[in-house]
Amino acid sequence: MRTVVTGAAGFLGSHLCDYLLDRGHTVIGLDNFLTGSMKNIEHLNDNDSFQLIKHDVTEYIDIEGPVDAVLHFASPASPVDYLEYPIQTLKVGALGTHKALGLAKEKGGRFLLASSSEVYGDPLVHPQKEDYWGNVNPIGPRGVYDEAKRYAEAMAFAYRRAHIVDAKVARIFNTYGPRMRSGDGRVVPNFIMQALTGKPLTVYGDGMQTRSFCYVGDLVEGIFRLLMSDVDEPVNIGNPYEMTIIDFARKILDLTRSSSDIIFEDLPVDDPKVRQPDIGRARRFLDWEPRVSLEDGLKAAIEFFKSTIR
Ligand code: UDP
Numbered sequence: 001m002r003t004v005v006t007g008a009a010g011f012l013g014s015h016l017c018d019y020l021l022d023r024g025h026t027v028i029g030l031d032n033f034l035t036g037s038m039k040n041i042e043h044l045n046d047n048d049s050f051q052l053i054k055h056d057v058t059e060y061i062d063i064e065g066p067v068d069a070v071l072h073f074a075s076p077a078s079p080v081d082y083l084e085y086p087i088q089t090l091k092v093g094a095l096g097t098h099k100a101l102g103l104a105k106e107k108g109g110r111f112l113l114a115s116s117s118e119v120y121g122d123p124l125v126h127p128q129k130e131d132y133w134g135n136v137n138p139i140g141p142r143g144v145y146d147e148a149k150r151y152a153e154a155m156a157f158a159y160r161r162a163h164i165v166d167a168k169v170a171r172i173f174n175t176y177g178p179r180m181r182s183g184d185g186r187v188v189p190n191f192i193m194q195a196l197t198g199k200p201l202t203v204y205g206d207g208m209q210t211r212s213f214c215y216v217g218d219l220v221e222g223i224f225r226l227l228m229s230d231v232d233e234p235v236n237i238g239n240p241y242e243m244t245i246i247d248f249a250r251k252i253l254d255l256t257r258s259s260s261d262i263i264f265e266d267l268p269v270d271d272p273k274v275r276q277p278d279i280g281r282a283r284r285f286l287d288w289e290p291r292v293s294l295e296d297g298l299k300a301a302i303e304f305f306k307s308t309i310r
Pocket residue numbers: 078079174185186187188190191202203204205209211245267268271272
């Protein structure tokens with residue numbers, strides 16, 4: 001297959017490129033390097049099956065030759081990033097999704113949207129099933145990402161109905177692993193870097209909010225299965241193992257053998273109080289569930305972050 005990945009130099013995009021190349025795909029990666037990094041893909045420099053094009057996917061995407069699949073992963077993805085780049089976040093979810101879908105339509109390829117658990121907002125239903133419509137504040141600071149992803153889903157389904165594009169929607173829950181940017185502001189890089197450098201771990205709010213963390217290797221496997229499937233509904237891809245942020249902080253201290261303190265800071269506006277994917281659909285239709293334990297995944301992530309400070 002000849003596959004286009006937008007956001008190829010990002011955390012998820014780069015792992016996805018590796019996965020597809022391992023399975024014999026020819027991969028064309030697009031990135032404008034707003035939050036992506038060349039470092040994430042430099043190991044692919046000499047790979048003849050990989051081509052990188054520096055391009056902002058909110059502009060028309062022009063690819064020569066056949067394309068069998070388009071995976072749209074371009075977007076700032078951490079709350080800190082989308083607060084810094086609110087307009088770019090809205091544009092890549094809206095205009096970028098439109099261009100990526102247009103490419104899939106033009107080439108007759110399948111399409112997969114990297115959507116997000118953020119479409120559920122601060123959820124009133126727990127755990128979150130795909131048929132839950134969500135609880136999103138459209139004008140809050142997170143609204144730029146949440147609404148961009150909701151619009152992107154609407155666009156994907158419009159192309160499904162109007163243009164018969166085989167568009168899939170993956171709702172990705174918190175994912176972690178090597179190649180996360182150490183300064184991206186998310187809880188995994190923050191806590192690990194703080195623990196490794198002897199700084200206090202910054203727990204926001206009282207730390208009783210919950211998240212469920214999926215290892216990146218499991219995630220890309222789920223994405224690929226969804227891409228190749230006949231499923232025509234959104235599918236949650238994430239790890240249902242839920243924990244409070246305060247327990248997560250303790251876990252990081254334990255695994256890094258750090259003696260850092262834990263301090264409490266203000267909870268960001270509209271920070272979801274709970275989050276856990278119901279992955280019944282992925283289990284049923286994709287025969288997929290996460291395999292990597294939190295401990296093993298975090299050990300790999302910790303090794304990666306250690307290597308960035310050496
Ligand atoms: N969080 C925290 N300390 C940090 C960074 C994040 O307590 O240094 C909390 C944040 O408020 C949220 C959770 O950890 O409740 C996960 O945050 P993240 O930014 O990773 O992504 P989110 O799940 O909110 O999209």
